[in-house]
Amino acid sequence: MLEKKFALLGIAAMTLMASVTACSGKNDNGSSSSGSSSEVKKEKATFTLFNGVAGSKDGNTNETTIGQMLEEQTGVNFKLEFLVGDLNTKIGTMIASNDYPDVLIPDSAIEEVMNAGAFIPLDELIDQYGPNIKRVYGSVLDQMRAKDGKVYYLPLSAQVGDFVPDPEPDAAFWVQRRVLEEAGYPKIKSLDQYIQLITDYAEKHKDDGLTGMVSMTNDWRFFATSNPPMHLLGYPNDGNVTVDTNTLEAKTYAGSDATKRWLQTLNSLNANGLFDKASFVDNYDQYIAKLTSHKVLGFFDYKWQVGNALNTLKDAARKDPSLDGYTYFPLPVTFDENTPDAYIDPQGGVVTNRGIGITVSADDPVRIIQYLDNMLTEENQTLISWGIRGETYEVNDKGRFYRTADQIAKIDESFNEKFGYKYYDWNWPSYDAHSTLANGNAKGVDYQPEVFQMSLTDKDAAILDRYGVQTYTQMFAEPEYRAWYPAWGFAKEQNSPEQIWETKKDELAKKYFPRLVLSSPDKFDSVWESYMKEFDKLDTAGYEKWATEQVKKRVEAAASK
Numbered sequence: 001m002l003e004k005k006f007a008l009l010g011i012a013a014m015t016l017m018a019s020v021t022a023c024s025g026k027n028d029n030g031s032s033s034s035g036s037s038s039e040v041k042k043e044k045a046t047f048t049l050f051n052g053v054a055g056s057k058d059g060n061t062n063e064t065t066i067g068q069m070l071e072e073q074t075g076v077n078f079k080l081e082f083l084v085g086d087l088n089t090k091i092g093t094m095i096a097s098n099d100y101p102d103v104l105i106p107d108s109a110i111e112e113v114m115n116a117g118a119f120i121p122l123d124e125l126i127d128q129y130g131p132n133i134k135r136v137y138g139s140v141l142d143q144m145r146a147k148d149g150k151v152y153y154l155p156l157s158a159q160v161g162d163f164v165p166d167p168e169p170d171a172a173f174w175v176q177r178r179v180l181e182e183a184g185y186p187k188i189k190s191l192d193q194y195i196q197l198i199t200d201y202a203e204k205h206k207d208d209g210l211t212g213m214v215s216m217t218n219d220w221r222f223f224a225t226s227n228p229p230m231h232l233l234g235y236p237n238d239g240n241v242t243v244d245t246n247t248l249e250a251k252t253y254a255g256s257d258a259t260k261r262w263l264q265t266l267n268s269l270n271a272n273g274l275f276d277k278a279s280f281v282d283n284y285d286q287y288i289a290k291l292t293s294h295k296v297l298g299f300f301d302y303k304w305q306v307g308n309a310l311n312t313l314k315d316a317a318r319k320d321p322s323l324d325g326y327t328y329f330p331l332p333v334t335f336d337e338n339t340p341d342a343y344i345d346p347q348g349g350v351v352t353n354r355g356i357g358i359t360v361s362a363d364d365p366v367r368i369i370q371y372l373d374n375m376l377t378e379e380n381q382t383l384i385s386w387g388i389r390g391e392t393y394e395v396n397d398k399g400r401f402y403r404t405a406d407q408i409a410k411i412d413e414s415f416n417e418k419f420g421y422k423y424y425d426w427n428w429p430s431y432d433a434h435s436t437l438a439n440g441n442a443k444g445v446d447y448q449p450e451v452f453q454m455s456l457t458d459k460d461a462a463i464l465d466r467y468g469v470q471t472y473t474q475m476f477a478e479p480e481y482r483a484w485y486p487a488w489g490f491a492k493e494q495n496s497p498e499q500i501w502e503t504k505k506d507e508l509a510k511k512y513f514p515r516l517v518l519s520s521p522d523k524f525d526s527v528w529e530s531y532m533k534e535f536d537k538l539d540t541a542g543y544e545k546w547a548t549e550q551v552k553k554r555v556e557a558a559a560s561k
Helices: 002-019 065-074 087-097 107-115 123-129 131-137 177-183 191-204 219-226 228-232 257-271 284-291 307-319 321-326 365-375 378-385 405-410 413-419 449-455 458-466 497-518 521-535 540-559
Strands: 045-051 076-082 103-105 171-176 211-213 241-243 250-252 296-302 328-331
Touching: 045 365, 065 076, 065 365, 065 378, 065 413, 076 365, 087 107, 123 365, 131 365, 171 177, 171 191, 177 191, 177 321, 177 328, 177 458, 191 211, 191 257, 191 296, 211 257, 219 228, 219 296, 219 497, 228 257, 241 540, 250 540, 257 497, 257 521, 284 296, 284 307, 307 321, 307 413, 321 458, 365 378, 405 449, 497 521, 497 540
Parallel strands: 045 076, 045 103, 211 296
Antiparallel strands: 171 296, 171 328, 241 250
């Protein structure tokens, strides 16, 4: 134990020395990294940060191992608060009182924050204190500039180095493994096949109190119910549009036959008692609880959104293999089994309508920007992602990072919280998970082939073998490069025609989708007609024109580099 403590202190001290020098140096794996352009103050300071995404516990960063080490380097701790309740209400209260946390991640309410003048410009701070911010974001910052030409917030990630694909899909139609096992591990490619698979299992186990499917509709997470038609058509997650890779034309699908077909499928499931009606009233925590209850056979969602549930089930199955059947398996479902899927995120551009900013309430923006810049050193990106060498990862004689079986076993959800992986995941400026470190290792631990293979249980390996693959993504189509991706990340001004279209479209979906799914099948068409009468009043042509223009701008910008 003493050796481990001294090792921890030694690593922190070495990282501290690296962060306060103005020169570049080599780390122990031979990679280079940039230090801060000026000495970072070490006096202790605590700043407040509000994250507009729910799902994590409030707390201080220095209550975690990673946070403690970063505090040793910079003297800075953050008191974190995460969303509870409605995002727009919370942000609206801040704006009305003109009282903000020091640092703000407003998520989808970022335009309201910008319109209120809550963020300070970062250009001078970055020029003076942000060498690593410049290195990581480079020309991407130009895409973040407001109308006045200034940068007010940083994207939460940027692609650095080579692009590494994820061995697991970013989204899928998920099904419990026991359902596949009982069916003899069939190849499921179409929506009809998927629904039949679930229906057959539910019919054979009528007395088990099972739910065929659930869906997520709470607040901004409504996309988990409205997005599937896009994926079922064979497109990646571009938000409100699908984009033709040849013509670059963006088309909406909210009023399409694809959306009608998807909702009619859920309507049929509901009529047969296989859809959870509470999907339209449950909050996020209730949704996650149902996914871990062992009673839900299937659902569609994005891996990042259901990660808590998936990890909880995997942790339980590792400790007790008899529970493996309750874990979920991802399937590449489309309307037509001959249509290639697009569930794996392609390499593309940068999300410009989300980010982290320093507010007008902050007393010491310099300390904050220095902290953010310090996080982007190679050493700290390694720390935040991989952890501590000898404790949470190892390095072989070829310089490749890996984890031992014991390390993989101990890094469960509880460990993630205590160590700080959970606090530092997708909340801060960082290398994108698909990136590589300067030494060639994947930035995202799960993207490293050695780690993925070691993390597989005997049950994992067996089911993958039944499908003739070594990774889950080998069951999915390879992604096609899209320079604009994702279109949902295009920045738009508050009260602009495109924002108004999205707001009204979302309002119509939240009003009519519950009626469409929960109505009796004989009334579905009449409800759909009512929905379309209102939808047709929207300036969809104008929105598609704007989205197409944004796509073409991104493609042209990428071609000029």
